[in-house]
Amino acid sequence: MIHDPTSPPTTAHWTVDQPLGDVPAAVDTELVRFFADRHADYDSIDPVVADGVDVLELFVTGGGKRLRPLFAWAGARAALSGGGGSLDPATGPADLLRAVGSLEFIQACALIHDDIIDRSDTRRGRPTTHRWFEAFHRDHGWYGDAAGYGESQAILIGDLAFAWADDMFMDSGVDAAALARAREPWRRMRSEVIAGQMLDIALENSGSEDPTMSQKVNTYKTAAYTVERPLHLGATLGGADAATVDLLRTAGRDIGIAFQLKDDHLGVFGDPAVTGKAAGDDLRSGKRTWLVMCALASADRSDPATAARLRAGIGTVTSDAEVDDLRQIIVDSGAAEQNSARVRELTDHAVATLRSGHLDTGIVDEIVTVADHLTDRRS
Amino acid sequence: MIHDPTSPPTTAHWTVDQPLGDVPAAVDTELVRFFADRHADYDSIDPVVADGVDVLELFVTGGGKRLRPLFAWAGARAALSGGGGSLDPATGPADLLRAVGSLEFIQACALIHDDIIDRSDTRRGRPTTHRWFEAFHRDHGWYGDAAGYGESQAILIGDLAFAWADDMFMDSGVDAAALARAREPWRRMRSEVIAGQMLDIALENSGSEDPTMSQKVNTYKTAAYTVERPLHLGATLGGADAATVDLLRTAGRDIGIAFQLKDDHLGVFGDPAVTGKAAGDDLRSGKRTWLVMCALASADRSDPATAARLRAGIGTVTSDAEVDDLRQIIVDSGAAEQNSARVRELTDHAVATLRSGHLDTGIVDEIVTVADHLTDRRS
Numbered sequence: 001m002i003h004d005p006t007s008p009p010t011t012a013h014w015t016v017d018q019p020l021g022d023v024p025a026a027v028d029t030e031l032v033r034f035f036a037d038r039h040a041d042y043d044s045i046d047p048v049v050a051d052g053v054d055v056l057e058l059f060v061t062g063g064g065k066r067l068r069p070l071f072a073w074a075g076a077r078a079a080l081s082g083g084g085g086s087l088d089p090a091t092g093p094a095d096l097l098r099a100v101g102s103l104e105f106i107q108a109c110a111l112i113h114d115d116i117i118d119r120s121d122t123r124r125g126r127p128t129t130h131r132w133f134e135a136f137h138r139d140h141g142w143y144g145d146a147a148g149y150g151e152s153q154a155i156l157i158g159d160l161a162f163a164w165a166d167d168m169f170m171d172s173g174v175d176a177a178a179l180a181r182a183r184e185p186w187r188r189m190r191s192e193v194i195a196g197q198m199l200d201i202a203l204e205n206s207g208s209e210d211p212t213m214s215q216k217v218n219t220y221k222t223a224a225y226t227v228e229r230p231l232h233l234g235a236t237l238g239g240a241d242a243a244t245v246d247l248l249r250t251a252g253r254d255i256g257i258a259f260q261l262k263d264d265h266l267g268v269f270g271d272p273a274v275t276g277k278a279a280g281d282d283l284r285s286g287k288r289t290w291l292v293m294c295a296l297a298s299a300d301r302s303d304p305a306t307a308a309r310l311r312a313g314i315g316t317v318t319s320d321a322e323v324d325d326l327r328q329i330i331v332d333s334g335a336a337e338q339n340s341a342r343v344r345e346l347t348d349h350a351v352a353t354l355r356s357g358h359l360d361t362g363i364v365d366e367i368v369t370v371a372d373h374l375t376d377r378r379s
Numbered sequence: 380m381i382h383d384p385t386s387p388p389t390t391a392h393w394t395v396d397q398p399l400g401d402v403p404a405a406v407d408t409e410l411v412r413f414f415a416d417r418h419a420d421y422d423s424i425d426p427v428v429a430d431g432v433d434v435l436e437l438f439v440t441g442g443g444k445r446l447r448p449l450f451a452w453a454g455a456r457a458a459l460s461g462g463g464g465s466l467d468p469a470t471g472p473a474d475l476l477r478a479v480g481s482l483e484f485i486q487a488c489a490l491i492h493d494d495i496i497d498r499s500d501t502r503r504g505r506p507t508t509h510r511w512f513e514a515f516h517r518d519h520g521w522y523g524d525a526a527g528y529g530e531s532q533a534i535l536i537g538d539l540a541f542a543w544a545d546d547m548f549m550d551s552g553v554d555a556a557a558l559a560r561a562r563e564p565w566r567r568m569r570s571e572v573i574a575g576q577m578l579d580i581a582l583e584n585s586g587s588e589d590p591t592m593s594q595k596v597n598t599y600k601t602a603a604y605t606v607e608r609p610l611h612l613g614a615t616l617g618g619a620d621a622a623t624v625d626l627l628r629t630a631g632r633d634i635g636i637a638f639q640l641k642d643d644h645l646g647v648f649g650d651p652a653v654t655g656k657a658a659g660d661d662l663r664s665g666k667r668t669w670l671v672m673c674a675l676a677s678a679d680r681s682d683p684a685t686a687a688r689l690r691a692g693i694g695t696v697t698s699d700a701e702v703d704d705l706r707q708i709i710v711d712s713g714a715a716e717q718n719s720a721r722v723r724e725l726t727d728h729a730v731a732t733l734r735s736g737h738l739d740t741g742i743v744d745e746i747v748t749v750a751d752h753l754t755d756r757r758s
Contacts, residue, residue, distance in 0.1 A: 027653075041570075042570060042574060045574055045578070045595065045599065046574075046578055046592070046595055048577055048578050048581040049577060049578065052574075052577050055485070079494065079554060101714050109538065113535070113538065115533050116531075116534065117527075117529075117530075117531040117534065119527070137584060140585070142584045142586070143501045143583075143584055144583070144584050146750075148496075148498070149580065151495075151496075152495075152496040152580050153580060153581075155492050155495065155534060155537075156573050156576050156577050156580075157577075158534075158538075159492065159537075159538075159541060159573050160570065160574075162538060162541055162542070163541070163566075163569040163570060163573065164570075167566050167570075168547055170562060171562065173484060176555050177557065180555065183549060183550065187542075187546050187550075190542040191420075191421060191539065191542060191543075191546075194535050194538050194539045194542065195421060195424055195431075196426075197535050198427055198428060198431050198532060198535050198536075199425055199427050199428065201528065201531050201535075202427040202532075204523070205516060205521045205522055205524070205528050206519070206520075206521050207521065207522045215694045216424065216425055216549070220424065235569050300386045303387065339715045354507050
């Protein structure tokens, strides 16, 4: 429990008009409540299980931008603000909040399993889940392979998070008809993010230089999962009409891809003081982004020797000077500007889409503000 | 697709009275249909995704006793055969079949992730999922760590199976009220099997000799997941009254634990020609079963030197002579008879429980036949 039990946090005053900026803190509150129930249900089985629930709670409540709940809330707000929707009287605003908050558990599963896949040691300044269990094994002088034990328990903790996403969503209190409407985006979102992750791993391991592979990863792993389907989910929960669903999905896909491309730009050109990562981190790790693939393709056409230097450097450079050299190649290839132009184009298109329907200006302006922030369109 | 598309299998003639023995083949048919839909939805994303769906299809449709669907079907039959239940006219027999068949996807996730955890190379005579992807990586001359790639993709394929369990269940066609009634066993079953797996891994790695730890693993990983909750799930789908749910859960827990203890007995004393495993396989692998823990505790009291020989031998023996020696210690300790007596006691108790209610003789006799078969009570 991370909150003082003498003054329990509450979302009792939550309303359907609540601004997007209020979503993250309110979701935190609901997640803490959810964990209190789960501790009551499962801690008594055994300390091993209670520890596992603790580890998952610290992970889920210990940070994160709550982007997916925020977009899902935006979808519900849009449905109810000119999007043709209405709420069943049986569904209260806090029920809707719980339903969108459940997306954080899908994200927890994705990150915990991703950290195993990427062999990451830390996340948000703390040991990753598999490293936590590995250290537990070592600290207790247990038998066998501590690293294998850590990965095994982390696989299971990720599975638990995936199951609990579903539990929090289905038991949110939202009426059955709204949950039934939301089945399609819920189903699609989960399969799409897994498909996107499968593609991403295949892309990294195959050494593909095909920009369309990178676009598919961006479409499924980021855009569908982070923006398009959360908006879709919220819209169906709020009973939006088909035109509003289409509009939100189109805008969401564009915002999501722009967000990923902007993130890829920061991975190469970002300021370490802002990103919290080493300068040119993506170049050091060899991440195969659309930006890098476009640079390779362009350099191949104009200057094969430079292309060879870029190709050899990606994933192998270590010094700042080497990073600067690759950065310059990417700029000179035109790919950096191509990437930035695409971010602007996609975001502009998304904004135009959002403004093309009958949605109230208030909710559209709020979504545009978030999109601008994520894609840095105004900077 | 494993069936000839010119004569598609069908469950159109499935009825609510269908015998338990008919369930496995009918579930196979529904799983094949489910995969046809998923191929249509996801193959077009990329060959990487299509391959992943193929791998999962081969795994799910390629064998298995379908025990969990069978018990869930038994629960539904019991609900409708004196258990106080009735079916909404909107729910057809094939809808119910699909709902119980979805449990095979939970099992697929559990086995695929278990195979990673146990570092198993084969299952049912074929490469495990992570080994399949590892070989794919190697065959294609990809970059990086083939084994790591295999594990990564297998984690994701397991996640996909877990998501699809839910999809198949929720989209089964069963009416919303029945699905809402089934939420509790559905929720509990998934969390309990994961908790049981966490306990199992902790037990193996800690070297615990506490028989209560082993009992907890049997309770959650086997009994709840394989028998109690499937019966519970089916009973709620069929609208069983509370007394019937209690009766089925009690009997299911007993049958499930007896089944595990019987399996543990076979793991030590079973005939390789029947079990398909090496003689004394559990002694060679060092599995910490209730049987072994009881033998250790008993030998510690009566003959510390023999206890030390057993303790040192578990997980380290390789020859048949060594296995025979450990077997004799386990027999002499009284633990083998204690284990067998417990199997008989639990199964007898389950049968008495099943006959104590108002369920029709027909469905009770069918469940008893399955229980006898699983626990070998009559042999």
